[in-house]
Amino acid sequence: MYNLLKMLQVSYIRENREEVLNRLSVRNFKQPELVDQIIKLDDDRRQTQTQFDSVSAEANAAAKQIGDLMRQGKKEEAEAIKAKTGTFKEQIKSLGEKLSAIEILLQNELVLLPNLPHSSVPKGIGADDNVVVLENGQIPVLIQNALPHWELAAKYDIIDFELGNKIAGAGFPVYKGKGAKLQRALINFFLDHADAAGYREMQPPIVVNEASGFGTGQLPDKEGQMYHITVDNLYLIPTAEVPVTNLYRDVIVKEEELPIKNCAYTPCFRREAGSYGAHVRGLNRLHQFDKVEIVQVVHPDHSYQVLEQMSSYVQSLLQALELPYRVLSLCGGDMGFTSAKTYDMEVWCAAQARWLEVSSVSNFETYQSNRLKLRFKGKDGKAQLAHTLNGSALALPRIVASLLENNQTESGIRIPAKLVPYTGFEWIN
RNA sequence: GGAGAGAUGCCUGAGUGGCCGAAAGGAACAGUUUGCUAAACUGUCGUACUGGCAACGGUACCGAGGGUUCGAAUCCCUCUCUCUCCGCCA
Numbered sequence: 042m043y044n045l046l047k048m049l050q051v052s053y054i055r056e057n058r059e060e061v062l063n064r065l066s067v068r069n070f071k072q073p074e075l076v077d078q079i080i081k082l083d084d085d086r087r088q089t090q091t092q093f094d095s096v097s098a099e100a101n102a103a104a105k106q107i108g109d110l111m112r113q114g115k116k117e118e119a120e121a122i123k124a125k126t127g128t129f130k131e132q133i134k135s136l137g138e139k140l141s142a143i144e145i146l147l148q149n150e151l152v153l154l155p156n157l158p159h160s161s162v163p164k165g166i167g168a169d170d171n172v173v174v175l176e177n178g179q180i181p182v183l184i185q186n187a188l189p190h191w192e193l194a195a196k197y198d199i200i201d202f203e204l205g206n207k208i209a210g211a212g213f214p215v216y217k218g219k220g221a222k223l224q225r226a227l228i229n230f231f232l233d234h235a236d237a238a239g240y241r242e243m244q245p246p247i248v249v250n251e252a253s254g255f256g257t258g259q260l261p262d263k264e265g266q267m268y269h270i271t272v273d274n275l276y277l278i279p280t281a282e283v284p285v286t287n288l289y290r291d292v293i294v295k296e297e298e299l300p301i302k303n304c305a306y307t308p309c310f311r312r313e314a315g316s317y318g319a320h321v322r323g324l325n326r327l328h329q330f331d332k333v334e335i336v337q338v339v340h341p342d343h344s345y346q347v348l349e350q351m352s353s354y355v356q357s358l359l360q361a362l363e364l365p366y367r368v369l370s371l372c373g374g375d376m377g378f379t380s381a382k383t384y385d386m387e388v389w390c391a392a393q394a395r396w397l398e399v400s401s402v403s404n405f406e407t408y409q410s411n412r413l414k415l416r417f418k419g420k421d422g423k424a425q426l427a428h429t430l431n432g433s434a435l436a437l438p439r440i441v442a443s444l445l446e447n448n449q450t451e452s453g454i455r456i457p458a459k460l461v462p463y464t465g466f467e468w469i470n
Numbered sequence: 471g472g473a474g475a476g477a478u479g480c481c482u483g484a485g486u487g488g489c490c491g492a493a494a495g496g497a498a499c500a501g502u503u504u505g506c507u508a509a510a511c512u513g514u515c516g517u518a519c520u521g522g523c524a525a526c527g528g529u530a531c532c533g534a535g536g537g538u539u540c541g542a543a544u545c546c547c548u549c550u551c552u553c554u555c556c557g558c559c560a
Contacts, residue, residue: 086519087519087520090519090520090529090530091520091521091528091529093529093530094519094520094521094528094529094530095528095529097528097529097530098528098529100540100541101528101529101541103540103541104488104539104540104541105488105489105541106540107488107540107541108488108489108540108541109488109489111488111540112488112489119540120540122540123540124540125540126540126541127540129540130540293480293516293517295498414517420499422499422514422515424517
């Protein structure tokens with residue numbers, strides 16, 4: 042009953058009503074009336090809590106008195122007080138029930154509030170309103186009769202979508218030969234770079250329990266997006282963000298331990314219910330894919346600086362792979378529910394002639410840490426919520442798609458120089 | 471899968487109905503003192519909600535939820551999780 046899981050902190054909403062409304066409008070949030078409903082419910086909650094507390098205090102005092110009298114052998118006096126305690130019990134029960142009911146209502150409304158966008162986030166409703174922050178790299182000129190990656194994959198027999206269909210289903214490709222080696226090479230390439238950038242490698246479980254799904258915000262909002270193992274009530278992770286961030290659930294770290302920088306390679310599983318068609322062909326969207334994720338837990342004063350660092354870091358990977366990319370600052374309406382600010386990195390897929398998202402780097406400020414109860418304690422001894430950030434660094438399939446398409450030549454597909462030490466071959470042919 | 475044990479504060483760990491928000495030890499922090507990589511002593515040392523300008527109070531929390539009782543960490547029920555042994559197995 043007291044384990045209220047808040048999304049935004051109610052106290053913050055109370056004290057900054059106008060600002061909350063303004064910032065939600067940047068997201069084009071459709072239910073601003075929720076804010077006032079929440080404040081109203083919180084008023085009720087406080088009032089009820091106060092009543093509950095004072096009746097409990099009386100009851101506690103009476104119980105204590107009875108105990109004292111009994112010990113002194115004054116049985117009659119004790120019985121007299123005892124007779125009066127019945128009403129406390131009833132009141133405590135009904136006030137307690139009322140309090141729980143209000144808290145559930147409050148909770149239900151609170152989970153509907155998304156994070157507040159940072160002041161630098163552009164206003165907007167969808168992908169068209171995202172702002173291109175920068176573009177980098179050469180758009181390649183392709184050979185005649187250039188092929189999209191799914192045809193290249195078949196031509197060189199390195200990724201087999203049909204076989205995956207047979208043994209699992211659509212969206213579960215089988216990587217073969219140099220295709221499989223390329224996967225392994227990219228994973229190691231990304232992990233080594235993350236390590237060099239100070240991220241500590243973790244190897245977490247790829248299934249998580251309900252509490253973890255809730256901690257990072259996948260539950261209850263995105264329940265249908267995750268594969269659910271119902272017999273054991275576990276979820277296949279949609280990203281390493283879930284297990285790695287949940288490492289710090291219910292944790293109070295010391296201020297000097299910040300920043301915490303972790304990275305992890307995991308397969309990721311997404312049901313992607315309802316998506317089909319040309320845009321999700323080949324590697325463009327899969328049910329299972331590989332990704333290296335970077336996660337940071339930082340002091341609130343530094344989180345935006347860290348966001349920029351993480352963005353630069355991800356870009357450095359794309360540069361090393363010689364891939365043309367652009368960075369988008371997502372508009373309010375296109376940002377994830379839990380994010381305060383997000384950069385998307387997109388690579389150019391030359392044969393498809395389109396940009397594909399390969400990374401999303403976000404600052405969640407206290408939104409996740411509030412759910413996780415992830416706090417840090419400074420010299421003053423006060424615990425306060427830390428900021429969390431994460432980003433893909435990187436997701437493999439679209440990197441592979443882009444590498445195949447952009448680097449195709451008459452004589453095969455060229456592997457970028459910095460990746461060759463990892464693949465052990467320079468060409469796929 | 472079968473059998474058993476357990477879940478207490480940062481950690482170890484005591485506590486079987488009131489004097490327990492909780493002993494003790496350790497860790498950590500602050501101070502004193504001696505002092506060359508350290509020790510000794512003293513103090514502080516859970517979280518959340520809530521009242522108050524504050525000082526300082528109130529309430530809740532001993533895995534979760536319910537019950538018994540004037541009163542529950544302690545008794546009862548349900549659930550979850552962990553550990554040990556056996557079985558199976560990478």
